[in-house]
Every structure is written in structure tokens, then in C-alpha cells.
Amino acid sequence: MKAEIIAVGTELLLGQIVNTNAQFLSQKLAGLGVDVYFQTVVGDNAGRLREAIEIGRSRADLLVFTGGLGPTQDDLTKDVLAEYLNRNLLIHEPSMAQIEHMFSSRGIHMVESNRRQALMIEGGEPLENTTGLAVGNGLSVDGTLYLLLPGPPREMKPMMDGAGEAWLRAELGAADPLYSRILKFAGIGESNLEAKLIPLIDGQIDPTIAPYAKEGEVSIRVSTKAGSAIDADQKIDETVAKIKALVGEFLYAQEDIPLEEEVIHLLRASRRKLASAESISGGLLAELITNVPGSSGEYVGGVVTYTNIMKHHLLSIPLTQLEGEGAPGAISDSTAAIMAERVRELSDADFGVSLTGVAGPAESEGKPVGLVYVGISQRGRATEVFTLNLSGGRSMIRLRAVKSALYRLWLALNRE
Amino acid sequence: MKAEIIAVGTELLLGQIVNTNAQFLSQKLAGLGVDVYFQTVVGDNAGRLREAIEIGRSRADLLVFTGGLGPTQDDLTKDVLAEYLNRNLLIHEPSMAQIEHMFSSRGIHMVESNRRQALMIEGGEPLENTTGLAVGNGLSVDGTLYLLLPGPPREMKPMMDGAGEAWLRAELGAADPLYSRILKFAGIGESNLEAKLIPLIDGQIDPTIAPYAKEGEVSIRVSTKAGSAIDADQKIDETVAKIKALVGEFLYAQEDIPLEEEVIHLLRASRRKLASAESISGGLLAELITNVPGSSGEYVGGVVTYTNIMKHHLLSIPLTQLEGEGAPGAISDSTAAIMAERVRELSDADFGVSLTGVAGPAESEGKPVGLVYVGISQRGRATEVFTLNLSGGRSMIRLRAVKSALYRLWLALNRE
Incomplete structure (x- = not known):
């Protein structure tokens, strides 16, 4: 499964914000066993967005969009993709009810354009937004998967961790999904850690051991496919025991904490x-x-x-x-x-x-x-x-x- | 002038690092009056990098590359672009001398592959790396500009601010280049500042006034095209005086400092x-x-x-x-x-x-x-x-x- 991440937003092209969404989604997809081959950023422009979709469609099986689901005329992702796929936009009634309720409960007059946030592409699955108003979308069309997420990280991340991941796991249809665990190290540099683990990494096929770097921290991710979380835990535990034997004095946590x-x-x-x-x-x-x-x-x-x-x-x-x-x-x-x-x-x-x-x-x-x-x-x-x-x-x-x-x-x- | 930023590095696609280079370069290019239409991230893979170059070439006049100039076999940017342009790779002797001197002065044995960092594409201009070993490159071929910068931000930023910008300004050859000044504000939120400046922004065509956001800071950029730095300063000073009349008590610097x-x-x-x-x-x-x-x-x-x-x-x-x-x-x-x-x-x-x-x-x-x-x-x-x-x-x-x-x-x- 080859994926491309397409971030939509002129503010990214002006350098007003940094594209942390691409990093989050890349890590997330790697954790699900999906290979990201390209990341693309395109502005709020229908023609260039369509071009990015056409190129992405030609080189990936999964296109993950972030941004352009909001209420304004600049938010074009659903419109452009619906037109590209020759499908209608429909109103997702539960989302519309949620939007109307939000405004009426706060006694704020709702500008009509807010209804756009309840639109979804015909044939797609709505993805619940627990921290905002724009509903997400998951679609499978002619062998390509399209996942539409909001742009603001505080909406995008919970949606991806929740309804987005669930939809994607179902579409990937893996009988044995990928499980992983982050190991955090201190007191040792990344290259030194890798050198000490080489005998283990080289011979290791399942679970896999891969570096997972962050600024000023040293981490590795141990991943395996398994029929259940219990089976996965057992397999990962065995690998962690081997890692501990080599570099245990530097391993301070088996979760992603500083x-x-x-x-x-x-x-x-x-x-x-x-x-x-x-x-x-x-x-x-x-x-x-x-x-x-x-x-x-x-x-x-x-x-x-x-x-x-x-x-x-x-x-x-x-x-x-x-x-x-x-x-x-x-x-x-x-x-x-x-x-x-x-x-x-x-x-x-x-x-x-x-x-x-x-x-x-x-x-x-x-x-x-x-x-x-x-x-x-x-x-x-x-x-x-x-x-x-x-x-x-x-x-x-x-x-x-x-x-x-x-x-x-x-x-x-x-x-x- | 339409530009595309192409960041090369598998670590970006794995989400191991966030693409701060794209933000820096987007801001920089906006400051030079260049419109960025796409940002692309591609891995250390010759075939896919060539594909990204071909696509970029078809939709932009300037391709800015970052990453892939280092010594290892994974560093492919110069090789792939040279092949695409049907040009040879040459050794830039001053850079080679600098690399050899660095190793000999520290008494470290130089691995042969380090010589790769002194390579440049035939017909291009070498761009000095003041904080690292890999020489940059600027090329103009058949109406398209190619700017090759290193990947590590502490090498890329000084090169772009120095030799990269100088080369680009010369190639843009604008009789009236764009000059700009950053104004920094404190004690006021971004939306509040914009609201106070609306009467000024709405009527203002030259110099332009645009927000320039960073985490936890509020800034605006005042830009103008002028025949000389002195003319530009005078025009910008007049606009800054108008800004001061509205929000002077919040303006703490006329340069980008915290x-x-x-x-x-x-x-x-x-x-x-x-x-x-x-x-x-x-x-x-x-x-x-x-x-x-x-x-x-x-x-x-x-x-x-x-x-x-x-x-x-x-x-x-x-x-x-x-x-x-x-x-x-x-x-x-x-x-x-x-x-x-x-x-x-x-x-x-x-x-x-x-x-x-x-x-x-x-x-x-x-x-x-x-x-x-x-x-x-x-x-x-x-x-x-x-x-x-x-x-x-x-x-x-x-x-x-x-x-x-x-x-x-x-x-x-x-x-x-």
C-alpha cells in the first residue's frame, strides 16, 4: 500500500505555519504498515488542487488529505474531489444537526456557509469530528482510497486516531493488523544505539525494529502483525527482552514519554x-x-x-x-x-x-x-x-x- | 515567478522529522517576491526523485531542492538532477580543498565518499557552505532555475541567507527587487492587531502590509519594490510611521528578534x-x-x-x-x-x-x-x-x- 499525503492550504505555502500534520500522518501511516512515498502541499486553488489529486492518483493507492474542509469559499477539498470523482455532495444530517445545535446552544447566529462543513461525498463514509464541526470522509473508488481530514491539528489528530484509523484499518482489511511499541532511551546517542543493536536488527524480521527520532531524544519502534493485542504484546515482549540484554541500562520507558x-x-x-x-x-x-x-x-x-x-x-x-x-x-x-x-x-x-x-x-x-x-x-x-x-x-x-x-x-x- | 520546494529525504516521509525547511524557504521566497505554488517531499529514491523533478519542471520556473547533498549513497540529488539535465558532475576544487583540510586538521581519516560533497553540476554556480561541507549549486537551464541546498537546517539556512539569496536575486534580475522589514509586536493578539490595522491594510498597495505569524509571537511584514535599499527604506519608514500612529505602544522591534x-x-x-x-x-x-x-x-x-x-x-x-x-x-x-x-x-x-x-x-x-x-x-x-x-x-x-x-x-x- 503506497500513500501520499496532500496538505491543502495557502498559509503553508506562505510559510505562515509549519506542516506538522504531514509528520503526524507519516508516523501514523508507518505505524499501520503503510508506505508514504510523497508529501505534497498545495494552496487553496481549485485548479492546482485537482492537478495534485490527478498526480497523486497516478502514483499512490491511498490519498490522505488534510485541510480545506471548513466553511469558507477557500475550503475546496470536498468540492474539487467530488467533481474529480464525478460524484455529488450530500448533507450528512447528524453533522448538520450538531452544527445547528452548537450555534443555537450558544445563542450565536449561524452564518449559512457553516452548513458546508456537514457535506460529504456520495458513497463515502462520514468520519466524526469530536473537537470541531467539519465532518471527515473516507472513500474507496476504483481501487484508490481517499481519506479527508480537517486542517487544524487539534481536529485532525483526534479524527485520525479515532474514526480515520478505524476506517483505514477496515479498508486495509488486514486479518493481522500492525501493533507497535515505542521504546525511549537516554544517556546514549542515536548512532551509538543503532550500532549496538545492529546484530539484533539485522537478524530480525518479525517484530521489526526501527529508529524513531525526535529532536533531542532517542527512540525505537518495535512493530509486529498479530491476530490480537495479547499475541502482539507477547511477541514484542520477547524482542524487548533481547534489546534489554544489549542496551537495558539506557532504556527508560516503553511508551512515548519524555x-x-x-x-x-x-x-x-x-x-x-x-x-x-x-x-x-x-x-x-x-x-x-x-x-x-x-x-x-x-x-x-x-x-x-x-x-x-x-x-x-x-x-x-x-x-x-x-x-x-x-x-x-x-x-x-x-x-x-x-x-x-x-x-x-x-x-x-x-x-x-x-x-x-x-x-x-x-x-x-x-x-x-x-x-x-x-x-x-x-x-x-x-x-x-x-x-x-x-x-x-x-x-x-x-x-x-x-x-x-x-x-x-x-x-x-x-x-x- | 512560480516556485516549487522539493525536500528530499526518507526521514521526512517516515515522520522522523518535521519539514521546517519548507516553512523557512516559503517565507524567504515570499520575501523575495516569488510565489510558491507547491511543496513536495520525496524519499531518497532515484526514480521517484526524477519523477518529482519532471513534475516540478512542468509547473514551476524555480525548483528549490533541500537535502540529498551529503556523502552517502543515499544522497542523490546532484546525481539525479545532473542525469535529468544531461550534464556532468564536476569537482569544485575549493570545496574539495576545504573538505580535505577539515579532515587533516582534525587528524581524522577521510572516508572516500566525503569527496562527493564537493561535486557540482556542470555550468552551475557553486554556493558556499559556511557551516558544513556539502557545496550548494545554482543553475539556470532552458528557462528553469534550479537551486540546490543542503538538508540540515543549520547548513541550509545560512547558505540560503548568503550565497543562495545572492544567486537568486541576480537570476531574478529584477530592476526593482523586493525589500521588506519585519515588525514585531507584544502585548496584543494577532486578530486584535489586524483589526486595528484594517483601515491601513485596506487602502495600502505599496508598500504591502501582511501578517507573518510564528508560534507565540505577532509580526507583520512591510514590503516594497524599489530601485535601491535607500529608496525602499524611505517608503517603508513612511508606512511604519502610519502603523506606529495606530499601534505604536505594542511595536517593540523593526527586525525579527524575540x-x-x-x-x-x-x-x-x-x-x-x-x-x-x-x-x-x-x-x-x-x-x-x-x-x-x-x-x-x-x-x-x-x-x-x-x-x-x-x-x-x-x-x-x-x-x-x-x-x-x-x-x-x-x-x-x-x-x-x-x-x-x-x-x-x-x-x-x-x-x-x-x-x-x-x-x-x-x-x-x-x-x-x-x-x-x-x-x-x-x-x-x-x-x-x-x-x-x-x-x-x-x-x-x-x-x-x-x-x-x-x-x-x-x-x-x-x-x-
């Missing part, structure tokens, strides 16, 4: 609390952690001691440690250790984590860009400091430093 | 320092500010007092202010004021900024999701507190709260 969320889970499970003292990362660690909903139960807070004077004022680090001839300096393993200890003591937390280093663009204290010290202070244990030599630009060094600190915390939380 | 960078500039110009105390935003304000290179001269640091105990320990806020019957609570205007004052005093800074509120998903202290207090403490002035009622999910509320706080800082820095 490392900071798993750290919060482990803190919660062991009823322990964390505080942070950041210099190089300037609040990024705190920001990632507090972005996990409910993290205030485990993360008490911390300091961003971006300058020596703040390290002195907030953490009572003597200036003789930080400045002057022969002093270790702010960027040193001993300063990292003191920062982690002091912030933990100040907040009576179980863990204190610290980051100090050089993000660039220029060196600092005569120390090179990319040198970072991570301190971990744990109640009742000797403080540990880890030295990192990171590459990349300023933002990348900061992100990698924070992810390394989270990895060290994760290891500490797992060792008991 | 608000936090302008705040740092203003602090630097007036030799003043800033400290922060964050609760709801959990370090996001500190993180945005410290992401501005060189910000350590103006931003001393701050605290992330995510829990009441940390507000008490780090900022010496009495627990009677924060908890218990009749206490104002952590989410209150008086707590915001104390946080801003204490962190400013602690660090001997000129400004202290604070954020406390409810990001959700659930209410807190009986206060609703989206309620946020921003405190601004300035040396020698009465402390101000601003109450916000924000909508959106957890991340959006945090981002909007931080941008509002930066806007209030910007206003304070401008009032003297």
Missing part, C-alpha cells in the same frame, strides 16, 4: 523530592520538569544562579571558591558539587541536581565551550559530579546538558 | 540588571532570557519557587502570607509583589519580575486555570502587579504569561 516525566514518576513512587540549581542551563531543567502536569508534588523548585553574585547570595557559596587566582571557579566540579548540596539542603529535598558549564558562543574562565559539570546530591550519599564534553550550538549544548542531568537522576532513582 | 532579546538590549543600554522569581512558569522566563547570547551581563539569575516551602526558604515569604484561613495565598497580587521585591533585593538588581498563577489542568487554591499575577519591582519605584486571565492549554498559558511579563518589563524600560 525523560523528565519518567523521573517525576520515579520520585512519586518513592515519595521523594527534587530541587535544582542551574547556571549554564538557565532554567531549562526547571522548565522541562514543571511542564509535566502535577510535578509540583515532587519538584519543589530551585535557583537559576546565572552569575557568581547569585551563587553567593542564594547558595552561600564563598566568593573565594568562584573567583580569583587559584580558585576552582564557577565552572568546576567542586562548584557543581556545592551547588547541588546547597540547593538540596536549602529546600530539604531528597535530591539536588546542579548544572554549570560553558554554552558558548565564547569560552568562559578559560574553559572551552561544551564543558559541563552535573552534580547530583542525594540525602545520605556522597555527592557525585559528572563531566560532560558536549558539541553543538548554544541551545543544543544546553539541551544535551539538561538531558544528561536527567539521565543521571534516573540512574540514581533506579539503583535502590 | 521580545526577550529586546528586553536585554534595553537593559544593556541603560546599564541595569534583572532578576526573576517564577512559580507558574517554572523557569521558562529564565530559560528564554538566558537563551539570548551574552545575557549574563544583564540577567543575574533568579529562583523557581514552585512550592510554598521554597517561597518561604528562598524569598523569606512568611507562611502566613501563603497558607491558612484568610491568607492571600501563593496565587495573589500581594504574593506576586513580594516575590518581585524580594528577588530584586536579594540580588541587588534594578528590576525584579515575578510570576504566580494557575497553569492547570486543575484549579489551585480555589482559583481558576489561567489566572496569573505578574509583579514588577523597580529600584526607586512602587511595585506594580498585573492580573492576567489567559486561555489555552498548560503550555500555552505558561508561554503567554511569560510573554506578558516580558512586555511589562519592556514598557517599564521604555518609560524613562
